Every structure is written in structure tokens, then in C-alpha cells.
Amino acid sequence: MKKIITLGEVMLRLSPPGNQRFFQTHSYDVEFGGSEANVGAAMAYWGMHVAHLTAFPDNEIGWAASGQLRKNGIDTQFIAHIPGRMGIYFLENGAMQRSSQVIYDRAGSAFAGFDGKELNWDAIFDGASWFHWSGITPALSKECAELTLTCLKQAKKRGIMVSGDLNYRSNLWKFGKEPHEIMTKLMEYTNVFIAGTRDFKQCLNEDFKNFEQAREMAFDRFENLKYIVKTDRVSHSSSHNSISAVLYEKKKSHSSKTYELTHIVDRVGTGDAFAGGLIYGLLHLKPKEAIEFAMAAGAIKHSVPGDILLCSLQEVQELASGEAVGKIKR
Amino acid sequence: MKKIITLGEVMLRLSPPGNQRFFQTHSYDVEFGGSEANVGAAMAYWGMHVAHLTAFPDNEIGWAASGQLRKNGIDTQFIAHIPGRMGIYFLENGAMQRSSQVIYDRAGSAFAGFDGKELNWDAIFDGASWFHWSGITPALSKECAELTLTCLKQAKKRGIMVSGDLNYRSNLWKFGKEPHEIMTKLMEYTNVFIAGTRDFKQCLNEDFKNFEQAREMAFDRFENLKYIVKTDRVSHSSSHNSISAVLYEKKKSHSSKTYELTHIVDRVGTGDAFAGGLIYGLLHLKPKEAIEFAMAAGAIKHSVPGDILLCSLQEVQELASGEAVGKIKR
Amino acid sequence: MKKIITLGEVMLRLSPPGNQRFFQTHSYDVEFGGSEANVGAAMAYWGMHVAHLTAFPDNEIGWAASGQLRKNGIDTQFIAHIPGRMGIYFLENGAMQRSSQVIYDRAGSAFAGFDGKELNWDAIFDGASWFHWSGITPALSKECAELTLTCLKQAKKRGIMVSGDLNYRSNLWKFGKEPHEIMTKLMEYTNVFIAGTRDFKQCLNEDFKNFEQAREMAFDRFENLKYIVKTDRVSHSSSHNSISAVLYEKKKSHSSKTYELTHIVDRVGTGDAFAGGLIYGLLHLKPKEAIEFAMAAGAIKHSVPGDILLCSLQEVQELASGEAVGKIKR
Amino acid sequence: MKKIITLGEVMLRLSPPGNQRFFQTHSYDVEFGGSEANVGAAMAYWGMHVAHLTAFPDNEIGWAASGQLRKNGIDTQFIAHIPGRMGIYFLENGAMQRSSQVIYDRAGSAFAGFDGKELNWDAIFDGASWFHWSGITPALSKECAELTLTCLKQAKKRGIMVSGDLNYRSNLWKFGKEPHEIMTKLMEYTNVFIAGTRDFKQCLNEDFKNFEQAREMAFDRFENLKYIVKTDRVSHSSSHNSISAVLYEKKKSHSSKTYELTHIVDRVGTGDAFAGGLIYGLLHLKPKEAIEFAMAAGAIKHSVPGDILLCSLQEVQELASGEAVGKIKR
Amino acid sequence: MKKIITLGEVMLRLSPPGNQRFFQTHSYDVEFGGSEANVGAAMAYWGMHVAHLTAFPDNEIGWAASGQLRKNGIDTQFIAHIPGRMGIYFLENGAMQRSSQVIYDRAGSAFAGFDGKELNWDAIFDGASWFHWSGITPALSKECAELTLTCLKQAKKRGIMVSGDLNYRSNLWKFGKEPHEIMTKLMEYTNVFIAGTRDFKQCLNEDFKNFEQAREMAFDRFENLKYIVKTDRVSHSSSHNSISAVLYEKKKSHSSKTYELTHIVDRVGTGDAFAGGLIYGLLHLKPKEAIEFAMAAGAIKHSVPGDILLCSLQEVQELASGEAVGKIKR
Amino acid sequence: MKKIITLGEVMLRLSPPGNQRFFQTHSYDVEFGGSEANVGAAMAYWGMHVAHLTAFPDNEIGWAASGQLRKNGIDTQFIAHIPGRMGIYFLENGAMQRSSQVIYDRAGSAFAGFDGKELNWDAIFDGASWFHWSGITPALSKECAELTLTCLKQAKKRGIMVSGDLNYRSNLWKFGKEPHEIMTKLMEYTNVFIAGTRDFKQCLNEDFKNFEQAREMAFDRFENLKYIVKTDRVSHSSSHNSISAVLYEKKKSHSSKTYELTHIVDRVGTGDAFAGGLIYGLLHLKPKEAIEFAMAAGAIKHSVPGDILLCSLQEVQELASGEAVGKIKR
């Protein structure tokens, strides 16, 4: 069983039930989610050993958060419980032409002040095959940026694969550092980029004519880089999207099928499900199969409420191969 | 801030949750709604000063009704609380090919017996720019028909704009008057008609070959008339409609975009949201922009549970201009 | 009022609310359903006298089950309450490309051990016009297979029409008998088969090139056979199917419209609603009208939560004739 | 199996969930209840044949009402579905020192206009042993007062026992008749009165010093009278009451235990459960046992949500005999 | 109609439904509450004109908060919507011997940074009779402490009555000021103290042998002081408390009844309901009646879910006078 | 951190929400529980390392069960997922005088057929300090009885403490063995008995005059026996019990306080919480403190919904020492 290490904040997700708006709700559905843990949880459901690194407040809500990760199969033994508040995000699910809305309330969270000084790196990376990070973590605070770099150095020291979802978020990065100074360094330790043109522009503070140009630059500049992965999404409405993805190697590329996604249930975490599928695929399959598996994982996530994929290996494989779509399985 | 006056009954709306039928439900979701208050609430959410005229029973359910209007931003200071029962409508949301069903239980309501004799017209119309009524109110009772006429005279006296949603309802009009006798008179005080061919036929008790003919007659006959507005809806199913609208001036017309509405959440109150958008548009925008704004308001209402629009100015403007449809806004 | 007799197990149906997965649910919605009782309940809602034959455990859950059938209009006076457990099926509603999942937990149920020895056949069949069974019942146990045969003989003795939904289920038939030995016999007493090619193959343990060949064989071999009915379904996804049906007489056939079913609410019991519509149609209408009525019943069931149709005669008739689709009825 | 006939209105009961107030609720729990049908349903749950006489609107809500009675075991074959509205009562459950509140919205209901002219009295009373009515029904309308009298005459003609819950309600009786004119006549046909001092005063329009005096007068004046039953309740708070009852024969009396009722779940329908227990007791037990059984039925109803008792014979018997109180039964 | 001004933070209250613990909940019930607004809302429900001063974030959750205050009858025209986050408190309702738990997450809220510089004091205090503050507000931040003092000076300038709920909270006061420096000053402007011995000790940084001594000191030292009010509570468990209160004038005192509170529904906001009752009482009643009215208001609040009293004048008066406790009002 | 091993079946618990009866519910709340896992989960919440031994079906419901145990902090690595069904118990919560009802539906479960042949005993018991079993497990099947004995031998081999909750259940033991033959043997390996007089009688098939006699016999006969623990419960009603406990050593005994438990939330699992507290106490405290800690754990469980204690060490300690009962902790 492959062991995967993921790093990142996990927030309390509060969303009005069904199609209600923030203004009218009288209750919030409770989930816990965060990009990197979502990636890990997708794989934990497939039986992989996934250990997540994060920090929660040392109170009942923090304990509920780690309990929920544990339920989802994540190894929570390295999670710290420290003073601070729980990061929160309020999610109003979009419907039809109406967009989804996210209100972040994550400033001052326990994780944002977490320096990871007491982590036992040998125990964490013992037997690990892969490390995954995203561009959200270094954007949160100086401590988080440094912790990300430390993780990457630990991963490199042990020669394991590293993926990074560059995922530039302009409303973060408030602690006084230029994103590109930090991101460029982190990208050097990374073997797989999940990124689009805008991410490359912002993370590197450079302008690119198009994705093609950005991609070429990246393969030239980052010598550890082995794959770039890009997803394409067309939003007809909040209830109807179409998506596909491409996996680029230095010299060739592999395109997935396009999925027509109508009757969307939950749009959040679909990129994370894709990333989980990608890591699984690159560890077990050939590149072409890997990108198909990843895209099927991302597509089927749109049908599952919450941040987490919660679909079996068999369900993803069947969708990737076009079997058993929309049946009643008895 | 523009001040708008609206008049009409607000009912307790009881609907089975989700897709349940009346026969199988074990609870009812509670909303409060009525055509004219829905029109006002759409605008109140955009920051306009909207005062609604109505009467509620002087009991806890009546107080809950006025509290809910107040939450939605409506100025409730002129609402009367008097003896009588609360008008109710039971709504079963349709789905797929199955139609929605409304069971009205509004006979004998407090509002139906409300004569408005103690209303302070100067206070009500102080600073007002617009008055809105619908063809439902005069159909309820003799008292309501007279109250509507009184309001129209008060509005005319002050020279403010008046819109009327003609909205002929054949299962009302039970108090012994011919609709056309009353409606014709009310229409004379009105500057904007929201009406289709059937409404013109019934309200005037005349036959028209088509909408064109009715429209010409109306501009000829009603000298205060400035605009006629008509919406067109095609119902593929309860879950999928397409809609558009046209604004007619005497000599020209302005057509909106057509919206393809799939995955409909709540069909009720969409015409009222449109009317709210129309009044807002005619007060702030050019005619072509006004009809686009109105239609965007009507379209996005299909995604919001309850009778009321509850979408911000920015959301409606973005939809009218085709931006940010179906995204995740962070 | 026509009287119909149905026979079969009714299970407790437990399904996670909305789109939740088994892994994440914290409550189950409760329904009661079973293929043959679903057929009967559709007709009971249309005012027919439907008596269902089954057995429930003699405990509070069994009493709730018979109470629910009674609410749905079924005559429960012949239902036995005996020792044993309640059969259960867990249903996870599919959405989008994700399939629905059913986990059966019906082994050892009260009904599986029910021999019906104390049933009063004269009382049951007094005034009856039709008997309906399905291929699920004889598959459950030796007792159930014998009870089905007894019913068929009772029906034949009285010369009433018999319909059978052949509905082969490979994961049943565990009591040591060959399906075709039993099924062939039961089919001999049956006037209407609801069956597709696979059902014919399994029930008769023969191979057929196509449906055409199976159908011809059936009309040749079963002399009581008057109609064969086959439905066709294309599953684009769990949320979008298209369906149609054909009614075959020996010498001619009648095809229904095709329904495009988007925004599916509940896929379960749609075949049973179709069968209920078919029996009603064959009792009251001409064959062409009957198959249209049946298919409309099956189509509109997709919009109703639970196993049971719960739509009025008028609603089905309007859909069959293409009126009033997706409106608001006031 | 004894057959019991009951007569009376059944209303839609709408109550905010849990301890919420009308002002703050966003949904209503749905039940159906009415005094006399509640009496009948208690006995139907014990296996007696109970036929209820009433009228419901001929719409989906009316059909849901009769379906619910049927689920609860009541024989609904004589219930009429006629034009009119559904009577409603809004119930806010009290808690602690805060009282429960009922808002009646029953004027103009289908039942209030029901004359029962088409009822088949021979079919209704075939095999019947008991008829039960309450003082609510004649108070609703002239039609209802006459229908009550008709029923009493039909019962008398067949020599069966009649019980009447005198239950004077001052806010009814609005159709222009003096209560005592009507009530006195109805009481003459009645063998068992459930009544307190206030009921005697109002129904007979006489003053009594105390219950003793009223009771003596009643046994003197009403020659068919065999039993008078009176309950006593002390309300410490909405959550804590104590209750007991006495059964009077002409010459002697039988007192029940006193029940200390803390943690009350639902106070409504407890008198009806008592009346159901009383009728059952007088049909099957000796007077002393009957009043104990009745009081146990009334007491345990306080633990069941809704209007209806829904407790088995065994549960009531065990409570009456003091066994198995507050255990876990496995 | 008396006008009352209140000042203070209103938070989003998130509580697991029923008796669930934070660790196990899957949804949060949503309320909005804050000590001083709760005081005001109690009185607004009794028809008084209550204007609340606070600041909310300028986002959908902030708008929902002011909408909810408006529903509850509060004049929200002076509420500011400014950048910042919504203060939150998580509430786990206690039950039996298990305590309730509150997790505050209010640091960095919009209100904590609110300086009120743009408030129009003349408009706010126009027609006002009373100003109410609590010891929570000055504890939040330097800005809040200064804003409280400004309000008190504005109130004094206009000669209106001022009440202060001293309510010392040791886990606030983190902005570097000594509580007693600020509190002593604020107390000088205040005519009514709601305080116990501990509050006096902390607010004045002095030691007192007992309440008697503290009270004497207070009347000596604060020349504007007219009343001191103290409540006494005994907690047998989270579900069972007993409470009473005393109103002290300089030379005499008035004690309320003691309420035995079993089956507690919601313990939060009961002191605020008491304070609302006290202000109402001191404005309309004699001191002895005032303290009885206040204590009845505080007692009956334990039966209402949420932070707010939501009981009518009549309900409080009846409880104060011992009438109609725990009945069914029809 | 102490490591504890527990063995036993964990069932799906389905209970109607709130106070509803089986007959009336439309949903079931979902929990997972079983006596021995409940014991372990109480301790896992206090930070102990608890590994549970059981088997679940190899389907989504089985995976949800192990996920839930994991969330609750239990080490699930030794849990088997094998063919079979999930054991179920239906729980209707009692209220007032009405008893709780449990309907077991556990026959043929995966666990009942589990022989544990592939368990790695060295890994399981590595570092373990305690093993806990109950009398339910050997009663389920021959396989389960043998597995219990195997565990006890493994525990003895390693010299760790063993506790057994004798808990005789007469409706189990259906596989053909005499209970006392099996139980006597298992008791020989056990150091702590949790048992009352009835348990001793049934497990040993002997008659005892009273507990005193049974206890003396036990200390004489079972040489490994160190403690006997007995709880006493008086059930005034389902909502009000009082409980206490005694810990017996061979020569002395320690009695706990008596807890008066009113407003009971969930009666199930309270004995298991007590047992968890007892094991914790015997591992960390003196006997007198241990029995007080255990009884506090058992008492406070009555306030927590579900089978599991979910209270912190501090909460139990505070209750044991009489601090902070029924407060609001901020």
C-alpha cells in the first residue's frame, strides 16, 4: 500500500441546505474540507495510506475536524492540536445561472500560525512515496510558507515524487512577501504541476501569451519537472459544466475524454478529486490511463455532497471506461 | 433612495419539502408571499425604500408575516393588524413533466375585508416615486377593489408613476362585480401594463385577434399608458423553461435576451421578480437596459427557494450583461 | 370498481436523504415498497379496489408497513402478521454519472417463510378481475414459489386475467430449484408478460437471437398468452434517461411515445408504475391507449419520491395526451 | 371484534417543530386530528373496528387526511369528499411555564357544511356496539347539530351504547342557536357523559354549586344516563401535570390512580385517549378496571407526539397495572 | 411609545440541534444574538421602539444579521455595514448534569473595530427615554470602550435614564487597559446597575466581603445610581434551575418570587430577557411590580429557543401574576 | 498511553427522531454501537489507545461502520470486512412512563459467523494493558464463543487484566450450547466482573438468595477474580432514573454517590460508559476514586445522544467531584 503525505489547512465548511441563500438559511450543513486533505481523502477511500499534516484548534471543534478526517481514512497521528481558532468557509451552493459564493473566514486560524517545529520528519516520511502541496498553503502566512519549504526539502531528501497544485489565490498572500519569490522556490522541488496559464503568470510574475508558452518555459526552467496537468472547464451554469484535462510530458501529451456534467450536486472539491486521481494514476497506471482515471474522479465528484470524493476505485474505473453509468446496481 | 408603494395580500405559503407530493408530506416549509409584496421585496433587497400596504390577522401568525416582510427590507409601518384569518396557499413544487399545484385557501382573510379607511395617505406617499398594483387585489372583494381605486387616485394626485400587473385570475372575482367594469377604471390610472393577450381579453371583456391588436387598442384607449410589457415562457417541463420579454412603447419596442432555464429550483414569484426588475429599470435605466435587467431578475429568481428574489443588484446586473454565470465567487 | 389482487414481498426501504452516499449519511428516509405492491398502489390511488397478499413480522415495524399500504389505499385485510424479520433494502439514489446502489438485506424475512396456508381464497378473489405477480416472488423460497403457483391456480379457476412481470433476478434463486423449472409453469397461467430478451432467456433457460425470436416463441408456446410488453430505457446518466414501450399482441404491436426524462427525482418503482398503468389500461382502454397510459404512468413516476406513483388518473391522462406538462396548476 | 362509530371534524394540525414559537418557525410538522377521530384511532390501534363519519375537501389535502386515518386503522369507507376547505388548527407546543397555544382556522370547512344526507345508516351501524360524539360537533353549524342528532337517533334505534364528551367550547356556537337547547336534547340520547362542572353549567345553562350537585341533577334528569366520568388535572407547568379520573354510577363511584406526568411530550389528544380507553374499558372490563385502563391510556398519551395515542393494549395494561414503567424492552 | 437605545455586538450563534455535542453534529442551527440586542428585542416584541447600535460585516451574513434584528422589531437604521468578519459563538446546549459550552470566535470582528464616528447622535437619541449598555462592549477593544463612553455622554447630555449590565468577562479585556479604569468611568454615567458581588469586585478592582458591602459602597460612590439589581440562580442541572431577583433602591429593596425552572429549553439570553423586563418595568410600573415583571420575563425565556425572549406582554404579565401557567390557550 | 483491547459486535442503530414511535416515523437517525465498542470509545475519547476486534460486511454500510469507530478514536486496523449482513437494532426512545423498545435484527450477521482465524494476536496485544469482553459475544454463535475464549487465552498468556460485563441476554444463546458451560470457563480468565444477581444466576445456572451470596461464591470460586462491580438503577420513568454503583474487593467495598437523573436524553450505552470509566479508573486511580469516576461516566452518558459517551476526562472528573454541574462554560 502506497503512502502519501499531504500538507494544508482544513476548514470548517458551513453551507445552507439545498439551494438556500445565506440571507434565508436557518441552519448550516457541516463539513470539513481543505484542498490538500481532499486530495488525500480521495485516495484514502481507495485504500492508500495517506497521512495529512495540519494543525487544528485544541477544542471540541478541532477534535471534530480530526475525527472526521480519521473517519475518511486519513492517518491523523501527525496532526497538531494547538491554541487558535478554526478556519471557516461559508459556502452557498449555486444553482442554474446563479453562481456559488464562498466567504472565507480563515484569518488567524491555528494552522496559519503553525510552524511544525515539533514534527517528526522521519516518522512522517517513513515508507512514503509521494508528497502533495498546493499554492494555498504558502499564501497563508510566513510560517506556512516556511513549513511548505521544509516539507519539500524533506521529500526531496528522500527522493520521493512531489506534486503541487499551483492554484494562485489573489485574496491571500497578505503577509508581506511577493508570491513569485516564494512560489518559484517551491516549484523547484516539484515534479508535477497542476496549473493553468493564469497560475503560471501569477506564480512566476511573468506574462505568457498562452498556455503553450508557459508550459515550454516551465519544462525549460524547472529541471525536476516531469508532468504538467491542466484542466479545462466550461460553465454553462452552476448546474451544468463540461470538463476535460490534458497531461503534458516534456515531449508529448495525453488528453482525457470530455465529460458533460448536468445536474451538478456539489462543485467544490472537484479539482481536488481530480488531483487525487492523478496521483493515484501516476503511481499505478500509464500516463494516458492516469489522466483518464483522474478526469473520471474529478467528474464523478460533482455528484457527491461535501468536499470529499467518497467514490470507490471501481466506480471511478467504470466511469473512466464508460461502463455502468447511471444504472441501478443491485 | 427611491420610494415605492405596493399594495396587496400576502399569504402564508405552505409547501412540502423537496419534491414531495401533498399526499406524502409530513411537514410544510413556511414562506410568506404575495405578488405585489414580492415585487417590492425584490427592490428592497437592492436598497430601495419600499412600503407595502396590506392587512394581517392580529395574531402570532400575522405578526410573523409582517416580521418576515420587515426582514426582507420592506417598510411595514403602514400594515394593519386586524381581526380575521391568514390567507394561505399550499404549493406542491412540480418536477420534470409533473406540474406544480397550488391550492388557494384565502377566502375570508383579514385582507379581503380590509377597507384601509384609517390609512394616512400623506404619510404613505410622502416622497414616493412609484405605485404598483396587480389584478389580483380588485378580484378579492368589494373592499379590496375600492381600496385599489383609492390608492390609484392618491398616486395620481401626486403625479407618480403607476404600474399594474393585470394578471387576470378567473377563479377569483366572486363578489358580484364584472371584472371589466372595475379593471377598465383601474387601468386608466396606470402608466405601465404588464399583460398578455389573455389578460387584455378578460380585463376588457373584448376579443383580440392577437397581442398586436390588443396592444394597439390599449395605447389608443388609455391615455396615461406609457409602456406595455409582455413576457413569453415555454415550459418544456417543470424543471426546464425558456423565457424572454418585450417592452413596448407606443412607437417602438425592446426585446430581451432569451434565457434557457434548466434545473429550476422554484418557479413561483418569477413574474414578480421580473416586475420588480422592470420598475427598478424604468426608474434608473434606459428602456432597452430596463427590459434586460427585468428579464435577468426574472430568470435568476428561478434559482432561489421561496417567493422572493433575494439577489443583489450586482448579481442581476452581471447576469443581464452575461458575466459570471455559474462560477464559484470567492 | 375493478378489484385487483397482487402478491409479493414489501420491504422497508432505507435511503440517505438527497444525494448523500451510504458512507456519509446520518439518517435514512423511510419508505415501504415492493414491486407488486407498488403496482397495486398505483391503481389504488386511481380508485380501484386493490388487495395485496403478503406477510409482515408481527412487530411494530410490520404494523407500520401494513399501515403505510393502507394509507396508500390498499386493502390490507388479507395480510398476515407472523414471526420473522422485516426484509430491508438500502437504496442510495444515484446522481449524474454515479449509479444508484441497492443493498438487499431480505434473507430470512417473514414473507420468505410464508406459506399462505390460512388464506381464504374465496374471500380474496371475490369480485376480482385481475391477478398480478412478478418473478421476484418465486425466486425467494420454496414456500414463495408454491404460494405463487397456488395463487395462479386460484385465479385460473375463476377465469380472471393474470399479468406477470418476469423480472429475472440472478442474485435470488438460492433455495435449490432451477428458475426455468418453476418459471415455465407459472408463465403457463399468465395472460400478460412484461419481459425483455434477458428475462425470456433466463426464465426459460434458452437462448434467443433477439427479442423478436423470443416473442414469437412465447406466443407459440404459451397458449394463455395474450400480450407481451417490453420497455426500452436509455440511461444517459442517473439524472437523465429516455424511455418508451411496446405492447405486442400475437399479430400486431402498439408503440408508445418516447419520453425524455431529465432531472430525475426517483428512479425506483418506475417499472411498477408502468405495470400498474398497463393493467389499468388493459381493463379500461384500447391497446394503443393502454400502452400510452402505461408509459405516461411510468414516466411521471420518475418525479415522485419513494417507490409508489401517487399521481392521479387525471395527471397520467394529461401527460399521455401531452396536456399540462410542467405548468403551475391553480 | 367490537365495532365503534365516531362522528366529528378532523383538522390539519400544523405545529412548529420542537419548542419553537409561531413567530420563529420555518416549517410546520403535519398531523391530522380531531377529538372524536382521536378517540376512535386509539381503539383501532387495539384491533377494534372503528368507522369514522366526517367530510373532507375533495382535494389532495383531503385525500391525505383520509389516508392518514386509514393508516391509523380507521375504516374510512363512509367518509365524504366534498367541496370546501380543510379545517386547520395551528398548535404551538408549550414548555415549562409557557402555555401551549392553539389558533383555530376551521370556519367554512367542508365538514361544517356537511349534512350527511347521503349516508347509508344501515351499512354504517351494521354490527356496531357503540357510538361516540362530542360537544364540538353540534357547535360548528346547524348542519352539524342536525347530523349529530340524526346519528343519535340511529344509534338509539339500534339500542347501542352512546358516549358523549360534552366538552363545551365557548368560541364556537356561532350559528345562532342557544347551546343548551341543542345539547340538552343530544344528552337525552347519551348513556355516558364525560363532563366537568363547567360543561354541565354551559350545556344546560344552569348554575351548580359544585360537581356533586351537577352529577345528581344529571342522573335525575337524563334517564338513559348510566355513567358520568370526570377527569382532574393539575398543571404545574406545560411540562409537568398530574391527572386522575373518577367514574360515577348512579349509586357509586370508582377512582383511578393519580399519575405524576413530568417531561410531557404532547399534551393534545390526551382527553381523547382517555375517552378511547374508557369506551374500550366499559366494553370489556368491570367499572373499576375500566377507569384505571382509561386513565392509563390518557396518561401514556402525553408521551406520544401527535393527536393520536398509538400505544398497544399491552402497553396500556402494563401501565394500568404498574408494570414495566420506563424500562428498555428488548 | 417609549424609545430605547441599545449598544453592543451581535454574533452569529451556531448550535448543534437538540442535545447533540460539537463532536457529533452534522449541522448547526443558526441564530443571531448579543446581550444588549437581546435586551432590546425583548422590548421590541412588546411594541416599544428600540434602536440598536452595532456594526456588521458588509457581506451576505452581515445583511442576514441585520435582517433578523429587523424581523424581531428592532430599528436597524443606525447599524453600520463595514469591512470585517462576523463575530461567532458556538453553543452546545447542556442537558442534565452536563454543562452548556460556549466557544467564542469573535476576535477581529467588524464591531470590535467600529468607532461609530459617523453616527448621527441627534437622530439616534431623538425621542429616546433610555440607554442600555453592558460590560461586554468596553471589554472588546479600545474603539468599543470609547464608543461606549461616547454613548453615555450623549445619553447624559439628554438627561435620559441609563442602565448597565456590568457582566464582567475575564477572558475579554485583551487590548491593554485595566478593566476598572474604564468601568468606573462608565458606571458614573449609569443609573441602574445589574450586578452581583463578583462584578463589583472585578469592575472596581476592590474586594468586598459580601454583596451588602458592595451595594453600600456603590450607592455611596456613584451619585447617579438609583437602582441596583441582582439575580440569584441555583443550578441543580442544565435542565433544572431556580431563580429569583432583588431590586435595591438606596433605602429599601423589593424581592421577586422564586421560579422553579424544570425542563429548561434554552438557558442563553435569560439574563437579557430579565434586563429587558426590568427596563420595561422601571419605565411603566412601580418598583415591586417592575422586579416581578422582570423576573417573569427572565423565567419564561428559559422555554424559548434562541437568544431572544419572543413572549408577549400578556404572557409575561400572566406569569408574573401567576395566571395561565402551563395551559392550552385556545 | 495505555492500550486496551475490546471484542464484540457493532450494530447499525436505527432510531426514530425525537420522541416518535416506530409506527409513525418517516426517518431513522443512524448511529453505530455495540456494548464492548462503546466501552472502548468512551476511553478513546480520553486519549487511550483502544483497538476493537470485530467483523463488518464488506460493503458500504460496513465501511461506514468502521469509519464511524475510527472517527470516535478507535484503532480499526484489526477489524475484518467479510461477506455477510450488518447486524441492526431498531431503538424507539422511551419517554415519561412509556418504555424504550429495542427490536434486534442481528441474526446472520457478518460478526456472528466470524472465527477470527486470521487475526495476528501478537500485533493486537502488543503493548496492551487490558482486555474487555461481554456476555453478549459468546451468546451469538459457536464461532463467537470460541473467539472469545481465544482472546481470553491470548490475554492471559500476556498477563494483562481482563474485565467481563456478564450481561446475560436470554433471547440470544440459540446455537445449542448451555450458557453456563461456556460462561463459567470464560469467567475463569476474568479479573473484573460487572454483574448483578440475575447475571450470576444465569451464567452459572445456580440459584442465589441474594447478591451477597453470589458475590461470596464468586470470590471463592474464581481465583483470578479481583473485583466485582454492581450498578443499581431505579426507573421512576424513562425520563427519570436514579443510579449508583458498588465496587467489591474480596474483603471490602466502595460505594459511589447516587445520581438523580432527570430529563434523560439517551438511556442506551450508559452501562457501557460506566464500564469504560471503570477500566480507566482501575488503571489510573484508587478503587474508591475509580468507582466514583465510573459512576460519573455512566451518569453523564444519559445526556448524550447515541451509544457513545463522548465526554472529556475533565467533564467526567468534574461531575465525579461535584464541580461545574449544569453551568454555561465559556
Ligand SMILES: [Ca+2]
Ligand atoms: Ca448544501
Ligand SMILES: [Ca+2]
Ligand atoms: Ca453540497
Ligand SMILES: [Ca+2]
Ligand atoms: Ca419546497
Ligand SMILES: [Ca+2]
Ligand atoms: Ca421551493
Ligand SMILES: [Ca+2]
Ligand atoms: Ca432519498
Ligand SMILES: [Ca+2]
Ligand atoms: Ca428518493
Ligand SMILES: [Ca+2]
Ligand atoms: Ca411539534
Ligand SMILES: [Ca+2]
Ligand atoms: Ca407535538
Ligand SMILES: [Ca+2]
Ligand atoms: Ca445531525
Ligand SMILES: [Ca+2]
Ligand atoms: Ca437551542
Ligand SMILES: [Ca+2]
Ligand atoms: Ca433518537
Ligand SMILES: [Ca+2]
Ligand atoms: Ca437517542
Ligand code: NI
Ligand atoms: Ni445540493
Ligand code: NI
Ligand atoms: Ni430562524
Ligand code: NI
Ligand atoms: Ni439539479
Ligand code: NI
Ligand atoms: Ni427543489
